[in-house]
Structure formats: C-alpha cells, structure tokens
Amino acid sequence: xxxxxxxxxxxxxxGTALALGGMAQAQTTTLKWAHVYEPAEPFHTSSVWAAEExxxxxxGRYKIDVYPSSQLGKESDINQGLTLGTVDMIIxxxxxxxxxxxxxxxxYYPYTFRNADHLLAxxxxxxxxxxxxxxxxxxxxxxxxxxxxxxxxxxxxxPFKTCAEMKGLKIRVPDAPAYLAMPKACGANIAPIAFxxxxxxxxxxxVDAQENPLTTIEAKKFYEVQKNIILTGHIVDHLNTIMSxxxxxxxxxxxxxxxxxxxQQASAKATAEVAARxxxxxxxxxxxxxxxxxxxxxxxxxxxxxxxxxxxxxxxKADWDRIQALKPAM
Numbered sequence: 001x002x003x004x005x006x007x008x009x010x011x012x013x014x015g016t017a018l019a020l021g022g023m024a025q026a027q028t029t030t031l032k033w034a035h036v037y038e039p040a041e042p043f044h045t046s047s048v049w050a051a052e053e054x055x056x057x058x059x060g061r062y063k064i065d066v067y068p069s070s071q072l073g074k075e076s077d078i079n080q081g082l083t084l085g086t087v088d089m090i091i092x093x094x095x096x097x098x099x100x101x102x103x104x105x106x107x108y109y110p111y112t113f114r115n116a117d118h119l120l121a122x123x124x125x126x127x128x129x130x131x132x133x134x135x136x137x138x139x140x141x142x143x144x145x146x147x148x149x150x151x152x153x154x155x156x157x158x159p160f161k162t163c164a165e166m167k168g169l170k171i172r173v174p175d176a177p178a179y180l181a182m183p184k185a186c187g188a189n190i191a192p193i194a195f196x197x198x199x200x201x202x203x204x205x206x207v208d209a210q211e212n213p214l215t216t217i218e219a220k221k222f223y224e225v226q227k228n229i230i231l232t233g234h235i236v237d238h239l240n241t242i243m244s245x246x247x248x249x250x251x252x253x254x255x256x257x258x259x260x261x262x263x264q265q266a267s268a269k270a271t272a273e274v275a276a277r278x279x280x281x282x283x284x285x286x287x288x289x290x291x292x293x294x295x296x297x298x299x300x301x302x303x304x305x306x307x308x309x310x311x312x313x314x315x316x317k318a319d320w321d322r323i324q325a326l327k328p329a330m
C-alpha cells in the first residue's frame with residue numbers, strides 16, 4: 001500500500017509540475033516592437049538588448065520580438081499601429097507623435113536645438129514632461145524614453161551653399177509636416193517618400209536630394225548614390241520609445257517601472273553610440289570621395305523664421321522660447 005501511495009504522490013507531484021509549467025508558459029505574453037531602422041544601427045541593437053533585459057527582469061513573463069527595417073510598416077503605419085493594436089512598442093520621432101498632438105513637434109522647428117547636449121537637456125526638462133503628457137493624454141500611449149538620433153544634414157546630386165540655391169530642388173523628406181519647414185522656406189519641391197524607398201528614389205532620379213543624420217546616411221548607404229553632403233544642420237533630431245495605450249493599461253506598477261527603466265537605459269546606450277559615430281563620419285565620408293559642403297546656417301535659419309510661423313505647424317512659440325532658455329547640465 002505504501003508503494004502505491006508513494007506512486008500516487010509522485011504522479012501527483014509530476015502532474016502538478018506539468019500544470020504549473022504549462023501555466024507559466026501560458027502566462028508569457030509576446031509583444032511586437034517595431035521601427036524603421038537598420039539591424040546594425042544602435043536603435044535596433046539597443047532595442048534587442050532591452051527586449052532581452054525585460055524578459056529577464058520579468059522572469060520570462062514578457063517576450064518581445066523586435067522588427068527593424070519597416071518590416072511592420074513605414075513610420076506613419078507603426079504610429080497608427082499603436083492605436084490599432086498591431087504593435088505594442090515603437091521607436092519614432094516626435095514629428096510623428098505630433099500628428100496626434102501637434103505641440104510636441106515644436107522640437108522639429110528648424111534650428112531649435114544648438115547641439116546634442118541642448119536636446120538631452122530638453123529631454124529631462126519640465127517642458128518635455130508637459131509636452132509628453134499632452135501627447136499621452138491625447139492618445140493614451142506612453143513615451144518611455146528619448147534617444148539622440150543625430151543632426152540632420154542634406155545630401156544632393158548638386159552641391160548648394162545657400163537657402164536660395166535650393167529653389168526647385170526635388171528633395172525627399174519624411175511624411176510629417178515638421179520636416180517641410182526648411183525645404184519649403186527655401187523653395188524646394190518636397191517629396192515625402194517612405195524611408196525604405198529613399199535609396200531607390202535617389203538612385204533612379206525620382207528625387208535630387210534627401211536629408212538625414214550622418215549615421216543614417218551611412219547606415220542606408222545614401223553616400224553610394226549622392227556625392228555631396230551639405231551641412232545644413234537644420235534639425236537636431238531625437239526618437240521616442242513609445243508604448244501603446246493597451247499594453248500600458250495591462251501592466252502592473254512594478255512592470256511599468258521595469259519597462260521604463262530598461263527603455264531609458266537602452267536609449268542612453270544608443271545615444272552614446274550615435275554621438276560617438278557621428279563625430280567620426282565626416283572624415284569617413286571624405287575618404288570615400290564625398291564632397292562635404294559647409295554653409296552659413298544663419299541664412300537658412302533666418303529664411304525659415306521669416307517664412308514659416310510656429311502656428312502654421314500647430315506649435316506654440318512659448319514652448320519654443322522655453323526650450324531656447326534651457327542650458328545643458330554641467
């Protein structure tokens with residue numbers, strides 16, 4: 001009888017272990033994290049690190065699959081996907097968040113930031129917190145962290161040195177109003193081609209020019225089909241790591257803390273990598289035979305300020321003034 005009891009006990013224990021294991025497996029939630037950047041870029045590698053770290057810190061309760069290179073759609077698609085529930089997390093610029101809440105796009109008004117340090121000071125400021133809250137109140141989506149993306153420069157088939165020389169130039173910009181300001185003020189013809197299609201558009205002459213940070217020009221190999229880089233420096237850019245309203249609502253306070261802390265650590269890692277590589281790239285491009293054209297950015301800035309109002313883009317001049325007053329932490 002004792003042997004039978006022992007056998008039953010062992011069988012019960014085994015069955016319980018299987019059931020608990022099955023419950024643990026059933027409780028693993030798989031999430032989709034999407035962006036438009038290349039697998040080798042820091043935005044992707046840091047996201048993969050974050051996905052693994054969140055999995056560890058939640059004891060396997062969350063498994064995150066990261067989809068780079070517009071695999072789940074172009075940038076406007078993945079932003080919409082947060083609302084539709086087709087993605088759970090994305091990396092995307094405030095220019096696209098501004099489609100839902102225009103004031104947050106004020107950072108894309110040309111020449112808002114003096115440099116990367118000024119941008120990073122903004123990311124820790126009260127004005128950022130207020131703008132982020134406005135976006136979150138409007139959409140329910142949560143901005144977890146901010147990553148430095150780089151200073152946007154132009155590439156072109158033909159070099160130009162002044163704003164006036166851009167008149168009639170066919171230039172690709174992202175499909176968000178914020179990016180239009182500088183080219184529009186200078187009289188360029190704007191083509192909002194999807195990010196994944198830019199290389200081909202440059203190669204086949206659909207457009208004459210495009211604008212992006214140096215690190216993106218390298219990652220997307222635009223230097224292969226454009227031999228002039230013009231240092232317009234018109235936007236000091238950033239990306240937000242954003243979580244959908246639906247996912248945020250499901251998370252416990254403890255899990256919200258884990259996701260936020262990890263996203264901020266990932267952003268810090270990517271920011272450091274981007275900033276370091278950006279400093280090296282002008283020499284790298286010169287060695288590849290690319291012509292680097294320096295310009296008087298005051299010419300471009302003054303033309304924008306004269307022709308494009310903050311209100312026309314849905315921004316508030318008061319927010320811009322507060323950003324101008326920020327000083328980087330020493």
